[in-house]
Structure formats: C-alpha cells, structure tokens
Amino acid sequence: MRLNSLEITNLRNLQSVSLSPHPNINFIIGPNGSGKTSFLEAISLLSNGRSFRTPDAKKLIRQDTDKLVVFGLCQSEQLGNVRIGMSKDTSGTTLAKLDGQLQHKVSALAKVFPVLSIETNSLELIEGGPSLRRGILDWGMFHVEHSFLETWNHYRNALKQKNALLKSGKKVSPADVHHWNTVIARYGDRLDTERARYTTSFEACFSKISTQYFSQALTGVGFKYRSGWDKGKYPTLLECLNDRLEMEVARCSCLYGPHRAELDILWEGTLAKDICSRGQKKLVLYGIRLAQIALMIERLGGSPILLLDDLPAELDDKNIKNVIRFLKAFPCQTFITAINDQSITQEMLSAFEEHKMFHVEHGTFKETP
Ligand SMILES: Nc1ncnc2c1ncn2[C@@H]1O[C@H](COP(=O)(O)OP(=O)(O)O)[C@@H](O)[C@H]1O
Ligand SMILES: [Mg+2]
Structure with missing residues (x-):
C-alpha cells in the first residue's frame, strides 16, 4: 500500500495541506507545535x-471551523488505485468514502489502507490494559484472515445481547443465557484458535x-x-460458560471468552511492563511493530504504511540504524517526523537515498529538495 497524494483540511492547525509523498521514505521536519503529529494523525484517521491521541474527534477539528476532511489517493497491491476520503464534523458525524462511495463501516477503509504507528502514546501497548495487546493479534488477523471480521462481529453481537440480558435487572432464565452461550462459544472457540495460531506466527x-x-x-x-x-480446566468455551453460568x-x-483474552509481553519470563526500563519498552514496541509489518508482507505481499513520530528522539543511534536496516529489507512507505534537520543524520539520509523531505511551520508544508 502506498499513499500517492494527501489533502488535509481543517485538522488541528492544518488548515489546508496538499502534498505528494515519496513511495518509500518521507521526513517531516518542524519545530514543536508546527503540526507534525497532526499530519500523522490525519493519515491514521x-x-x-x-x-x-484522543478518542474525542471534536478535538481534531480546527478551532472555529465545523468539519475536517482528509483525502488520499492510494495504490494498493490488491486493488490498484483507490480514492479514500474521511470527514468528521462538530455534530459528531463521520463519513468514510472509498472511490466516492459512502461506506457503511469505517473498517472498510482500514481493510484497504492499513497503517501502523509509533508515537508518544504507543507505550500504552506495553503498559496499558489488555485490549491494546489483543489489538496486535486482531490487527494482523483482520488483514490476513478473510473470515476474521465476520467471526468477530458474530461473537461481539452475541456478547452484546447476553450482556444486555444479564444487566436487564429481570430474572434471567438459564435457557435464554444458554442460547447466547452457544453462539458465543461457537465463534469464541474459532477466534481463540485463530488468535493462538496467529500468536505462534x-x-x-x-x-527472526x-x-x-x-x-x-x-x-x-x-x-x-x-x-x-481457563483452558486447562475447560478445553472448550461452552464447558466453561455452562459451569460458570x-x-x-x-x-x-460476561466474564469468560476472547473479549477477556490477553497477550502477555514478557522480558526474560516476567511481564515487560513490570521490569523493563522505558528505553527497553520502546525497543520492544519497535520490535512488535516491525514484526507486524514483516508478517503482513510475508502473508499478503503488501505492506502497511508506517508512521514514526519523532524517531530521532525516541531511539538511540544504534537502534535507529537497526530500524533503517529493517526498512531497507522490508520496504514500506514511512513517515518520519523530527524537530530539526540536525536530528536527521547523514547516515539516515544516505541509507534512504530515495526520499522526500518536507518542512512544516505553523501548519504549512513545503517540500525541500
Ligand atoms: N483543534 C485545534 N484547532 C487548532 N489548532 C489546534 C487544535 N488542536 C491542536 N492545535 C494546535 O496544533 C498545533 C500542532 O500540534 P502538533 O501536531 O502536536 O505539533 P508537533 O507535533 O509539530 O509538535 C499545536 O500548536 C496545537 O496547539
Ligand atoms: Mg508532535
């Protein structure tokens, strides 16, 4: 996947940005508050x-305006050229379009335009709750396994119905719960098997x-x-649900099932969040993202888009070199932000002979030769 052109309107301090990124490496240089992270946010959006950065979409809309729009011309390995559009307005409406066609679900965009990012909040992946870590597996399965989304939607709907029943305050009949449990177990066991398999890969x-x-x-x-x-005690989810009704x-x-799964990230056998230094956690995070990329390229042939916010400040020189070596072996369109030109070392520039450099000030982007 690659982004051939991008237009951003009224996203944070980006009033109107229009640029054509390089298919491989793009450096975005600018002082604090100039709009670098906002630019990456636009691609992620x-x-x-x-x-x-925020679950509150209204914060993204430029002050004193009522709608943000992001539009991209993309080239996908599977689909060829695709036009992707996304808008959000202050009334809370989100519109997602593919080739001009309004999409019922935003996930339709994610399917054709996979993006992975590493930014300040990404350490939550290691330090935060389990849903983000489940996301590592689900992101990969969503892109690689055709049936994943359908299985997941069936599971989630049944879970929602069962939860509504349990919370309704009415006397709950075991037969009613059992109906939802059979559906939950059917899709839950499938999700579990797929996640376990994906974890191994x-x-x-x-x-590697x-x-x-x-x-x-x-x-x-x-x-x-x-x-x-507890799979040791209950080999199938239904056995567990029946016993714990x-x-x-x-x-x-609903206390049991794939919505309660966890992917422990371990360092010498202990949870990484409990023993790693901040620097080690960052390194683990980079390893995870690069493994997600490599696995996608291996399985699909296509690569996601990678956003690296302030790479020079996040890693030491040796590990930046490691990331560069990876990106040369597994090419994927990458956007790297940095505070100033000095932080983009000569080594990075010569490693990526082919690149584009953009300077940004007060939300205005200029491509520099
Ligand atoms: N909704 C908004 N409307 C207008 N400006 C905003 C909005 N939200 C944030 N900003 C401003 O956008 C600027 C760019 O922020 P950011 O992208 O984080 O900069 P950088 O990553 O380059 O340090 C900041 O100066 C911030 O105050
Ligand atoms: Mg920033």
Whole structure:
C-alpha cells in the first residue's frame, strides 16, 4: 500500500495541506507545535477513523471551523488505485468514502489502507490494559484472515445481547443465557484458535527480526497468549460458560471468552511492563511493530504504511540504524517526523537515498529538495 497524494483540511492547525509523498521514505521536519503529529494523525484517521491521541474527534477539528476532511489517493497491491476520503464534523458525524462511495463501516477503509504507528502514546501497548495487546493479534488477523471480521462481529453481537440480558435487572432464565452461550462459544472457540495460531506466527516473526536486526537487544522477549478462560480446566468455551453460568448471572456480566483474552509481553519470563526500563519498552514496541509489518508482507505481499513520530528522539543511534536496516529489507512507505534537520543524520539520509523531505511551520508544508 502506498499513499500517492494527501489533502488535509481543517485538522488541528492544518488548515489546508496538499502534498505528494515519496513511495518509500518521507521526513517531516518542524519545530514543536508546527503540526507534525497532526499530519500523522490525519493519515491514521484515513485508515481507522480514529486519532491515536484522543478518542474525542471534536478535538481534531480546527478551532472555529465545523468539519475536517482528509483525502488520499492510494495504490494498493490488491486493488490498484483507490480514492479514500474521511470527514468528521462538530455534530459528531463521520463519513468514510472509498472511490466516492459512502461506506457503511469505517473498517472498510482500514481493510484497504492499513497503517501502523509509533508515537508518544504507543507505550500504552506495553503498559496499558489488555485490549491494546489483543489489538496486535486482531490487527494482523483482520488483514490476513478473510473470515476474521465476520467471526468477530458474530461473537461481539452475541456478547452484546447476553450482556444486555444479564444487566436487564429481570430474572434471567438459564435457557435464554444458554442460547447466547452457544453462539458465543461457537465463534469464541474459532477466534481463540485463530488468535493462538496467529500468536505462534507472530512470535516466530518477532524472534527472526530480533535476531537479524536487533542483535542481542531483544532476545529475552517472549509472548504468551491467554484465552480469556481457563483452558486447562475447560478445553472448550461452552464447558466453561455452562459451569460458570451462576457466577456470570450473579455478577451481571460476561466474564469468560476472547473479549477477556490477553497477550502477555514478557522480558526474560516476567511481564515487560513490570521490569523493563522505558528505553527497553520502546525497543520492544519497535520490535512488535516491525514484526507486524514483516508478517503482513510475508502473508499478503503488501505492506502497511508506517508512521514514526519523532524517531530521532525516541531511539538511540544504534537502534535507529537497526530500524533503517529493517526498512531497507522490508520496504514500506514511512513517515518520519523530527524537530530539526540536525536530528536527521547523514547516515539516515544516505541509507534512504530515495526520499522526500518536507518542512512544516505553523501548519504549512513545503517540500525541500
Ligand atoms: N483543534 C485545534 N484547532 C487548532 N489548532 C489546534 C487544535 N488542536 C491542536 N492545535 C494546535 O496544533 C498545533 C500542532 O500540534 P502538533 O501536531 O502536536 O505539533 P508537533 O507535533 O509539530 O509538535 C499545536 O500548536 C496545537 O496547539
Ligand atoms: Mg508532535
């Protein structure tokens, strides 16, 4: 996947930006507050309708305006040229378009325009709650396994219905819960098997990348997928749900299943969030993102778009070199922001002979030769 041109209107301090990125490496240079992260937010928005900085879309809309628009001309390995559009207005309406056609679901855009980012909030992946870590697996499965979204939607709908029933305050009949449990178990077991399988491929890919590109720095990292129920005691989800029915009714909540799964990120066998330094966590984070990219390229042939906010400030020189070596072996369109020209070393420039450089000030972008 690559973005051939991008237009941004009224997103934070970006009133009107129009540029044609390089198919490989793009440097975005500008002082604090100039609009670099906002630019990356625009690309992320085009993929999944969300900002990585805030769940509140209204904060993204430029002050004193009522609508933001992001539009991209993309080239996909599978679909050829695609026009992608996304708008959000102050009334809370989001519109997503593919080739001018309004899409019922924003996920239709994510499917054709996969984006991965590493920015200030990304450490939450290691330090925060389990849903973000489940997201590592689900992101990959969403793009690689055709049936994933359908299975997930069936599971989520049944879970919603069961939750509504448990929370309704009415006396709950076991037969009613059992109906939803059979649906939840049917799709839940499938999701669980797929996630476990994907974890194995992901871990193998991570380990390969860590050996090839990060020498000894990431060798202690491991992953452990946990299903969301005790599989040792209950090999199938239905057995667990049947046995724990009373507990779920008493707690008025769905307590077991893939929505409670966890992907433990381990460092020498201990949870990385508990023992790693901030620098080590960042490195693990880079390893995870690069493994996601490598696995996608391996499985689909196509690569996602990679957003690296303030790369020079985030990693030391040695590890920046490692990332560069990876990106040369697994080319993917990348947007790298930095505060000033000095932080983009001669080494980075010569490694990526082919690149474009943009300078941004007060939300205005200029391509520099
Ligand atoms: N809704 C908004 N309307 C207008 N300006 C905004 C809005 N939200 C943030 N800003 C401003 O946008 C500027 C760009 O921020 P940011 O992209 O984070 O800069 P950088 O990453 O270059 O440091 C900041 O000066 C910020 O105050
Ligand atoms: Mg920034």
